[in-house]
Amino acid sequence: MEKTGTLARLALGIALAGIVLAGLTAPGAAAERHHAKHRAKRSVGSLLVSPGSLFVGGQQLTFSGDLGVSGVRRIHLQKNMGRIGDVWSDVEGFSTTTKPDGSFTFTYPAPSMFNIRMRVVGKGAVTGSWDFDAKSQDLTLSTAKLPGLDDGEVVMNLPFTIAVDTTPTLVGRPDLPPPVIPGRTLTLQQRVDGDTWKTLDTTRTSILGNGAFVQTVGAAGYVTYRVREEDWTKGGDKIGWYPSFPFTVRVVDPLHPNVGRDEAPTAPSRPYKETGSPSSRNGQTAAKAHLWGISLWDFAWTSGESLTSRPYRGTDRRGWWLDSSDGTGRAAQLNGQISLDSGRNFRGDGDVGTTRATMQDNPAAYGRWETAFRIKRFETGAQDYHAVLELVPERASDYRCGTRNITVADIDAGGHSIDIGARSASGTKWTATRKIDIGQRSAAIGIELGKSHITWFVDGRTVGVVNDPKAVSGVPMTLRFSLVGDGEKEMNHTMLFSDWQRSWTLDGGKQVTQGASLQRASYNASC
Template identity: 30%
Template structure:
């Protein structure tokens, strides 16, 4: 049986050529305007909704009661207490803490403190060299008063840029420590969002909108007024690699709105700590 040529079907060459071009364009996902005698193109697929990167959007915590988006270029607002002001700047809509060769760089928010609520920040870091000791990146809540050697603090993320895991910790007196670790891509300039919910009866940790742990044991609960703090932690006496910590935004939400998804999750690992002070 012989094959019938396209021309024998009554299609002029120009129409046939257009049909072939249209088919190729549509296959590539491009829009083609209809012409007289041609079938209209299928409507384009609507844009997919943005996937939330914050637990607040997923669990419906509502509008933030306190926030800093770091949109004003230059020095951070004077509500940030920074131990090395020359090492801190708002750049490209982010709080940037730039390390020195020695010493820790810290930024404490002095205009926000609460016993209970939800804190969340989107954070990334970079290690510029690998010849010396790396800095630790720490996003944490520290007591407004009577803070000593990590007691009563809550760490949302503690990691070394380029390494494959981050840790979270809560400490209460007398020497209780509950912690966890999570494998993450922590390569240079990779963002992750870390959050914690603190209530009178539980503490829950979230990473990239997923609840990892919910701890209800009394060893995790201190009722302390907490403040947000970011730091590049140096090792005492060591010459450090050049590092950078950048915060895209940080927010606080109250507990007025209940979680719209379950926060049931495994407990953390209970141990003790010796209360030794970290290096200055």
């Protein structure tokens, strides 16, 4: 009897201890036990990626490991973007098999994005994840400083050297330096106009990733150069070409050394201190909200593509991007996105002119377009850039001074609203300003161009409609991103980012013709 009582008291103590321990368990432990139960049904294997850290997007990586179970199994890759709320999703277009012992070895291009995770999965088995943090491509140009001259000044009729560094270390750029790629072609180009560069010479990178070009200029004035790292496809790599920022030298006439030397800007910029962290968009897009269906083309910038690479996916994978700059800016791919950057330095002078990226060779007279859109301003004190997304006629003969342009979004980099609008070649315009603060966050900006209406969207919400066939030109249109400056005036350093750009026909879902109207007015349509 005593023994029975002792056992009963012991059982009660164990139960009470269990209740106390349960009360002390951290919140969410029950959910964790639930997930652990389900994880127990899947074998967790190992994963090793080489090279593990020093790589750029598109570089061939080797994935090796073990599923933790024997037998030949079909395996594929999954990715997770690493943001709050992101889930694991399959990497499209890739699969292979394990060896009989469950091990695997395969190659796959490195992702371009920062903080992305990948893992290998097979039926009933999964490896641990691997964190990826790609380095960015970049290159800097410089000339030797000559006695009695300022930086960037050279002497007329005397040879000078443009030194190229493809593995720079720069302040504020933890994504640099990239790995050295010896033997990669470098192309020296001279600016002819905003979107035309004349090739002057080529060379190859040294074992240190450097290159050099010797030039001689026979007339005083300013000459602007850039250097392109060309496509690199050796050893299984698929790394797209990448341009330097424009590099301007002043050619000095030794008999008149001070002629043409610029004066200091009258409105110097000063650093801009951000408040808070960038907030992400709500995840909604017009394509999802209105069931636009499968896209014609989709640029995603996932694995080292260049501006002239074709779209990542879609039913009509034609098209590429033409970069343009008449000042200090550069359009290029960066961290899994297309980026327009107003100048090399985040702080100080050196941000002038307009930089653009225009979609080529897949226009449409009617359809739908949507992009991710984000602005980052680094300074105040000077003049703000306008970050602009437009639909413009692709054929030069249809452009007519921009009279057929459709403004999808025009955002003052320091403002809290967007302008939208359209213009007809006959002299009618439709405009509106919406109090939507894009700020530092990412927004989905979209437009639907019907045969007799135009509809604007922000994060899937309709923000404007024009129901007038006169607003629709009927000529083939294409997307254009711009950081619009003011001639030679110093601007606040600004970057425009777009993670993806997509297009659809009008066939999917229902066309949207109801919404807030735009103001109609006349304007002078003559050039």
